[in-house]
Amino acid sequence: MAVAREDVRKVAQLARLALSEDEEAQLVADLNQMLDYVAALQALDTTDVVPTAHVLPLDNVFRTDQPGESLSQAEALSNAPASGQGHFRVPQVIE
Numbered sequence: 001m002a003v004a005r006e007d008v009r010k011v012a013q014l015a016r017l018a019l020s021e022d023e024e025a026q027l028v029a030d031l032n033q034m035l036d037y038v039a040a041l042q043a044l045d046t047t048d049v050v051p052t053a054h055v056l057p058l059d060n061v062f063r064t065d066q067p068g069e070s071l072s073q074a075e076a077l078s079n080a081p082a083s084g085q086g087h088f089r090v091p092q093v094i095e
Contacts (some may be wrong), residue, residue, distance in 0.1 A: 009024065
């Protein structure tokens with residue numbers, strides 16, 4: 001199935017794009033080249049190819065959880081712009 005200039009014009013109209021004649025011709029050529037490439041890919045025998053989600057094999061990329069020291073309340077509040085009674089103070093957002 002080849003893309004015609006009318007197809008490009010219709011899609012451009014739906015997308016509200018103003019394309020020049022040269023841009024339409026370039027898009028027709030580009031889209032047809034893409035479709036030819038997809039057709040070539042579909043012709044490949046992939047019966048023995050395992051489906052993958054990633055190109056590279058991924059191992060668990062997370063570090064193991066290890067308990068450690070946590071911040072004290074004073075340390076956690078030390079960089080806060082405003083604090084009071086052991087809490088972060090923020091501007092009121094609900095009336």
